[in-house]
Amino acid sequence: MVRYKELNHKAAGHDGTLTDEEGILVFKPATKQETNFYQAIQNTRNFNEEVSKTDNYDIPLIDWMPTFLGILDEGQASPPDNVHLLKDPNLDEATLKQLIKDTDNKDMRSKRYLVLENLLSTFRKPNVLDVKLGKILYDDNATKEKKERLTKVSNETTSGSLGFRICGMKIRKNKLTKGLSESYFENGNDGYISVNKFYGRSRTKENIKDAFEMYFADDELSSERRLKLKTTFFQRLQLFYNTLLNEEVRMFSSSLLFIYEGDSTIWDLRHDEDRILKSDFFDSDSDDESEDPLEDDEEIATDTAYKKSSLSSMHLIDFAHSRLTPSLGYDENIVDGVDNLLKVFEELQNHA
Template identity: 50%
Template sequence: MSGYKELEHKAAGHDGTLTDEDGLLIFKPLNEQELQFYKDVQQQSVANQDKEEDGDVPLESWIPVFLGVLDEGHNVPKNLSKDVQIVDGGEDLVGLVMHKEDQNEVDTREKRFLVLQNLTAGFKKPNIIDIKLGKLLHDDNATEVKKQRLLEVSQTTTSGSLGFRICGMRIQANERTSNLGIDHHELQPDGEYIFINKMFGRTRTPSDVVDAFETYFANSSLNIERRGTLKKLFFQRLQLFYNTILNSEVRMISSSLLFVYEGDSSRWDSQNDEDALISDDFIDYEDDEDSDSDELPSKTPLSLMALIDFAHSKVTKGAGYDENVIEGVESLLNVFAKLNEPSI
């Protein structure tokens, strides 16, 4: 698609995910099961609005904002509130058709994309880690060859022992990254960032996985107090997320938790180190009604945690919580309890 570019800030995942010029949205090649999951979660969230107990965080609050579906060849309008047409009827946000300048133009739709919130939008120096959840890494539709391959991955990594695995990081180089093995990382072209690949995560063990997270948080641009704040915030988020999953009837295979934090100290200064546990606001038209700017308004936290990747996920009403995911979150809680232990 012209006018779009490959998503730069990512720690893992497949190629083909694009972003717009402003970097506010991402366009992910459409997977029908993932689309259905987004629709079902949105519908479920609307249905449960009056039933949620005080303090409960709905599953929708942890996933990227879903804006619809884009067909290749269409342009993204500057003002989504005016130029987007909802299609497929009903009360659900099912799809978006982006208007063309010439409505009579022959439409050759070769690819479709999910239109999602870009979780790194607004960050000056995003530091990212992708953590795959679950011991079971394949669904029933996988071929026998793929099942055996993923079973071996689970059995030989922390996916099997802990219920989660680090899939990758994209972080600013720090004092710890210089100790990484040559097969586990590569310096990015900008000379500032390090990409830590999937082989790093596959070679972690229960005994050194805490140290891997220390590497993620060892940002040389942030003082020790700010690093400590980040560890505490992510621990609290995991605790809230644990309760969310206990109250969610879903099955998620190969979904990930994505952590992002700001590595630019000037943004910490400008926000007086204030950060929200949950960042629900992405596009807020009410705050921007009098603005003449064509840019979409957005609010950027100093850090966030999100649940991503739902190509093998589904809402399973009446089935109870997802034990495969819960075990991984419990292990992460243990890791972050250790990260937050006072130093002697």
């Protein structure tokens, strides 16, 4: 019988998000609008999958999102249309279906969950940052009270001035976290701290860069590796910006989730080589005949997750207030925020 547990290393968001014992999947309480958005994005993927991702190829929005595997509804798994659940021989389709069907948790059986890939599953010591996008934080369905409350939050924070706001972090303690006010974080018993939403709300245009410096200040990584991370995320943001210009959607309160590996052993064995885009969830290790440097580490090689890991990743998450908007052009509310993020990351590189 599969057992579920609360998702660890969560930077922000609502309670109730679960993962399986293996940490491969995430079970997120579903709303109708978020479910519809995932399914709509799946159905609009009409490009040729054999086209390589080059500078001349626009990356579709779906490639920045967590892989959507289906819906768990009262204990029954329902895969979305046109999704083949798994091609990885280490976890075949039958195993995955059983995994998302079986539960001894009564609460799971009484709710509907989105079944998504766990973006943290391939990291050994992840540092996680949640950045909420947009100046406008509510959709047309929000109540008057909610619109007023979220407008106030936007006006008083970098959501209004920059079009983005740090919602939270789950990071390892480092030399820069020592200066944090106790009201802004909670200590974990694993060397991590959870930085809360009030820290992000206290940031301004003038000091927002310092918050990102703190995020990247993992003491186990050299200054060269930290600069490489900033540069890689800057490149991702450039590509993501171009994606947004080609997508006709409206997204309110969606976030960019930044993750990077804090274990220097993984960096050593990867020879500091990272991917701009994370490996596809359906990629099979058996299809790659090249030697994997992680095979040289007996402890790590026993875990297939690390064998196809990246050193960092960036994904767009949270679509409870998102929808497709054909013929309305790109989402200026989100694009402006990403434009300002690019300016911050350009500064991070230049003043490293």
